[in-house]
Amino acid sequence: MNQELEALILAYEAMSASRDTEAEQALQNFEAQLDEVMNRHPGVARDILRKSIIKAHRQWALKQENKPPAIPPKA
Numbered sequence: 001m002n003q004e005l006e007a008l009i010l011a012y013e014a015m016s017a018s019r020d021t022e023a024e025q026a027l028q029n030f031e032a033q034l035d036e037v038m039n040r041h042p043g044v045a046r047d048i049l050r051k052s053i054i055k056a057h058r059q060w061a062l063k064q065e066n067k068p069p070a071i072p073p074k075a
Contacts, residue, residue, distance in 0.1 A: 011026070011029055012030055012053050015030045
């Protein structure tokens, strides 16, 4: 996975999982990372990038749920 995309997905995950004061800080972090990507790729529309991150996050989260446990159960 692209490192920029992965960083944005993880920032979005932190933002969506946080509550109260943590949520505001996580939102600011996510927006700052979006700004950095926008600066490196000026032709990208912010709205489209945000929607793409949300879609990629959904796919990432589903894969996380379907991962087998780290330690297999003993038979």
